[in-house]
Each structure stands twice: as C-alpha cells, then as structure tokens.
Amino acid sequence: MRRTIARWRDVAWVLAPFGLVLLGGALVYALANYRTVTVMGDSMRPTYRPGDRPLIERIDATEIRRGDVVLIDPPERHMAEPVLRRVIGTGGDHVVGAGNRVTVNGKPLDEPYVTDAYEDLAVGPYDVKVPEGRLFVLGDHRANSNDSRYHLGEQSGSFAAAGVQGRVLENSAAPTVLVTIGSLGIALTLLGIGGYVAKRRARRSLPSAAPWPGLEEG
Known part of the structure; x- marks a missing residue:
C-alpha cells in the first residue's frame, strides 16, 4: 500500500x-x-456576411498569397478602420479588369465567390501594375465594395502589404x-x-x- x-x-x-x-x-x-473580428458591412458577401466572426491568423507580408482574404489597413484618407478584402494581385502583378471580369498576368481569374449579377457601373475598366510591397485588393461583393478600383490614382489603387494584420483562416x-x-x-x-x-x-x-x-x- x-x-x-x-x-x-x-x-x-x-x-x-x-x-x-x-x-x-x-x-x-x-x-x-489568432483573433476574431466581426464583419460589419456587405463588401465581402456572400463569403462573409454582416455579423459573421471569421478567425484571423497573424501573418507577415512574405506569407501573403493571391486569393487570401486579409484584414488590412486601408488608405487613411478613405477609410479609418481595417477592412476585409481579397488579394487579387501582389507586387509586380499586372491586373486588368472590366466589369466583373479580372485577369492577372494575362490569365483570367476563376472567382466562384463573386455572385454579383450586375457589374458596378461606377467603376470603369482598369489596367495596372501593382507596385512592390503593395497589394491590389477587391471585395467579393463587387457592386458594393470600396476597394482598389476606387483609388487607382494612388499607387495604382494598391494597399500597403505591411498593413495586413492577418489572414482569414479557412483551414481549421x-x-x-x-x-x-x-x-x-x-x-x-x-x-x-x-x-x-x-x-x-x-x-x-x-x-x-x-x-x-x-x-x-x-
């Protein structure tokens, strides 16, 4: 015992x-x-809707890939709070858009997450080269998203890669x-x-x- x-x-x-x-x-x-954020607007519909709380994984600029949904600091003159946007192009990429059709380096993007039936008439065609250290980002709800298309006069509409606070974690x-x-x-x-x-x-x-x-x- x-x-x-x-x-x-x-x-x-x-x-x-x-x-x-x-x-x-x-x-x-x-x-x-890791952290969670609450989606407030419609810019990422239907992928993320208002009230959704996606999990954000902290990453650095070297880990960013095309197609990632990132929490990023926007240009201060236009938006004050970090936003969720999808990375379309990284430094050196050639991005061309017309309506809801986008090509990167001459290849059309397959974007099943974009379900807008109508294109945003307020945005015309664009043809840009993304500066190094910058990102060209779009919202999935193209008809209602304040993204790179609206700031083309400032570094081709790109957002600073250093402003990425994290990436939405889809793999659990x-x-x-x-x-x-x-x-x-x-x-x-x-x-x-x-x-x-x-x-x-x-x-x-x-x-x-x-x-x-x-x-x-x-």
Whole structure:
C-alpha cells in the first residue's frame, strides 16, 4: 500500500506541472497568433456576411498569397478602420479588369465567390501594375465594395502589404491542434491533482502501525 501511495505521489508531481505547461503554452500561442473580428458591412458577401466572426491568423507580408482574404489597413484618407478584402494581385502583378471580369498576368481569374449579377457601373475598366510591397485588393461583393478600383490614382489603387494584420483562416487544422493540446494539458493537470488528493486521502486512512511488544527480562 505504501508503495502504491508513493507511485501516486510521483505521478502527481510530474503530470500536473506538465499539464499546466501544455495548457499555458497553447493559450499564449493562440492569443499571440489568432483573433476574431466581426464583419460589419456587405463588401465581402456572400463569403462573409454582416455579423459573421471569421478567425484571423497573424501573418507577415512574405506569407501573403493571391486569393487570401486579409484584414488590412486601408488608405487613411478613405477609410479609418481595417477592412476585409481579397488579394487579387501582389507586387509586380499586372491586373486588368472590366466589369466583373479580372485577369492577372494575362490569365483570367476563376472567382466562384463573386455572385454579383450586375457589374458596378461606377467603376470603369482598369489596367495596372501593382507596385512592390503593395497589394491590389477587391471585395467579393463587387457592386458594393470600396476597394482598389476606387483609388487607382494612388499607387495604382494598391494597399500597403505591411498593413495586413492577418489572414482569414479557412483551414481549421491549426486551431484544432491547439485545442487538442490545451485539452490534453487540462486532462493531465486534473489527473495530477487527482493523484495528489488520492494520495493524501490514502495516507490518512492507513492504520497506525502497532508498537512492538516489549521483551520480558528473565
């Protein structure tokens, strides 16, 4: 019995701290790299509607790819708050648009996320080369989106890549891993605490050792 109690004690002292390290690490990483935002406008319909809360993954400028939906700082003169927009072209790309048809470097874009039946008559054709370190971005709801098409006179309508605060995470693999690690940390912590409590209770319930009988002197 005493040997069993000792084993419980050893397990408790190992599992609880290890579980706390896993849980703390998962929380710190998640808080540093992920956040949610609330969609306020219609510019990204039907992909994201008002009230949706997409998960944003922090990235740097070198990780941005065409087709990404990013949370980006717009030109300050036109919009004050960060906006969700889809990256159409990156530095050096040749972007040509007419109505809802867009080509990048001579290749038509396949855009199943654009469902506008009518083109935005307020925007004429455009033909631009994206400056290095900049992004040409559009909203999915082309008929109602304040995007690069409306600022063509300023660096070809591009937004600064350095203004990207994060990318909408469509693949849930990374958060799932973090949740799994955090859950494992909780389980190990509780198991360790449970082992410590069980050890304490078992020690209290052990009968006291009977004294050795005295030896009679002859």
